Amino acid sequence: MTRVLVVEDEPALARALAITLRAHRYDVAVANDGRAALDLSANWHPDLVVLDLGLPDLDGMDVLRAIRGWSAVPVVVLSARQTSDDKVEALDTGADDYVSKPFAMDELLARLRAAVRHTPTGDGPPxxxxxxxxxxxxxxxxxxxxxxxxxxxxxxxxxxxxxxxxxxxxxxxxxxxxxxxxxxxxxxxxxxxxxxxxxxxxxxxxxxxxxxxxxxxxxxxxxx
Known part of the structure; x- marks a missing residue:
């Protein structure tokens, strides 16, 4: 099963994402803040990360930079930030895709499938x-x-x-x-x-x- 790390501090949305992804046969872990996200990304080794930028302890961009410091795991940003500058910064920092809130679940699932298909190999050690x-x-x-x-x-x-x-x-x-x-x-x-x-x-x-x-x-x- 494909492992998906959902990084989302809004409990209702995190729960909905986890339920939907598990229904589509993904193995899901949820992190509610940036530090938990970094810990899980290093130790659980997800195949895909869904990352909200508005986290309570660390900025999501800092979490993305940290993950990119050692891993090429696909990262799909999920954020209420909708300006062009935010999207460009996230993509330039290493995000594979950017989905704005609110979003359609079917579209998100399609983007996750696309990200997994393009998963690179050969990550360096964390x-x-x-x-x-x-x-x-x-x-x-x-x-x-x-x-x-x-x-x-x-x-x-x-x-x-x-x-x-x-x-x-x-x-x-x-x-x-x-x-x-x-x-x-x-x-x-x-x-x-x-x-x-x-x-x-x-x-x-x-x-x-x-x-x-x-x-x-x-x-x-x-x-x-």
Missing amino acids: VVVTATFTVDLALRKVTRDGAEVRLTPTEWHMLELLARDVGKVVGRRELLTELRGPDLATQTHYLRVYLAQLRRKLEPDPTHPRHLVTVPGVGYRLVP
Whole structure:
């Protein structure tokens, strides 16, 4: 059975969606807030996520970004936000489809079937473990010696980009475009600053890094 994670804080709608999906032979789990959604997406491994953007604890866009940090699972956004800007932002962030509330259940079911048909394969692991620290991409958390390491948003973003392709070289231009935008894609000194900060927080010996490795003239990679 196809596993569907419904992320919806409105109890009546969440219940109606769960009943309808189960009647159509889907295996359904319901999360009523963003943190529960991230926990289920990491541990239950759904085949499809139906995501409301108006959640009580986290913005739905942040939940979408977190899921996209480690998974290519299809995400269908279900939201009362109906402006073109909202739809563009959600699709650019990684949503596979956007359904505005109110909606017809038959149309939603058709969109879910279409999303499942285009399910990609080869998701990366939600947790990357090195000999020194652990990166939980789903929960957006780094731990070292059992304690959480506080990172700035930029430090986290750089680490996340490296962890998505753990063991592989990520090019400098790609990193800079993600971190600073295309207009600053040649300003490589920014990367050296960010990487030095990460090494101070995560490496046993920042002057002789074991995990956050520079590949001269090319880019950087995260070595487990």
